[in-house]
Amino acid sequence: MSNTATVENAVRRALVVGASRGIGLGLVQVLLARGWQVTATVRDTTRTPQALLDLQKTHGAALEILELDLAHSSRLGELAAALGAGMLNLLVISAGIMGPDHQRAEQASPEEVGELFDLNAMAPLRLARALLPAMACEGVIGFLSSRMGSVSLNESGDRELYRASKAALNSLSRGFAINEALPAGVGVLNLHPGWVQTDMGGEEAPVTVEQSVTGLVNVLEAALGQIEQRFVDFEGQTLAW
Template sequence: MENTKHALIIGASRGLGLGLANTLAERGWQVTATTRNTLPECHAAINWLTLDINDAAQRSTVKQSLNDKQFEVIFVNAGVFGPAHQDLKQTSDEEMLSLFITNTISPVRCAAELQPLLAADSGILALMSSQLGSLSENPSGAYPLYSASKAALNMLSHQLRESTDPQRQTLLCVHPGWVQTDMGGSDATLTVSQSVNGLADQLDKWRGKGGHHYIDYAGNQLAW
């Protein structure tokens, strides 16, 4: 079992996070995953931890519980869509703050705090972003509140290179595609299985590449 790869998936109670955790476990990875509440139905080999990424004390507790571990992949998936209307004029300051804390600030803080657990040279630190977070890829400005939170995630995550570059690790902001989840809706073009199998493929493909890259589930590089 010396060649077993280890992955830590932050935010895996449902949807893409759960799908990715199951897929990696099925491929023989040793997977640790987090959930805020009850455990979902999942692959029996997944090791579960409790974490609300917006809770600094819980982030510290999870980090301490994993201090003797090393991971080839740390994937921060947690996030929300925000107000359904996606209209700034209808949105309170409190709603905007909650959206940006959950989609931008806490994921980047979580990634920064966990980065010391990532393997040097081959390690991948990935954050779930969106194609919508790019002005080039989303010229119409669709879903502006959600998109703005992902654009901010892309920018703030770039600072993580200060830690990943010296360790020759690879930093990824990842677009999963338009997926049939609670967030993506039933009209989406991809199933969860199609998306997460693509994501799992990229976690193998990008090992050892280094740098900071904005890609989709199929490996296409996106314009920032």
């Protein structure tokens, strides 16, 4: 009886939001390979990518696939209830968009700005806040941010709308960390995955998905039990806000 309880308590559970492709899918692969119990979300389970289905065939009950569209917040309470109180050791929110091609403030319509800031900044915060009761003490919430969200490190000024949305995420998550997550015993990481070879990053990016996600999981695992907020890259280097 006690041995069974010990095994159950040793199981580490992660939720990866935005696991259809790229970094999110890569995070699921690495976490499963390291023995985590993983719940992965996709926007539409009827269109779950084959790569994720293949992982489920390989890992069986260790991988659960759920439907979650960050643009619609009505199911967040449902998801939190389904996960159960204190059951998650790790929550990684990796969904996001680049925004309009022009990336210019004076050209942006209210609809373009609204969609970009909602998906990149507001929706991750809503989700983290809704799922905080599901986090175990000494667990970690990881927001996929970007070096581009750093005001201090902005030396080129390009992609100004995307930069602004990630800076907004950093600001919102800071308030959430101070007032809610850290007092609940949950750490918060704002993560720069590197310039990665994804659909968003492009083929010319210097960092492979495997390099990025392996580094990110290393950073996330090392942060378990550290009740603090940090802005770090996939190699664990601290970034200026």
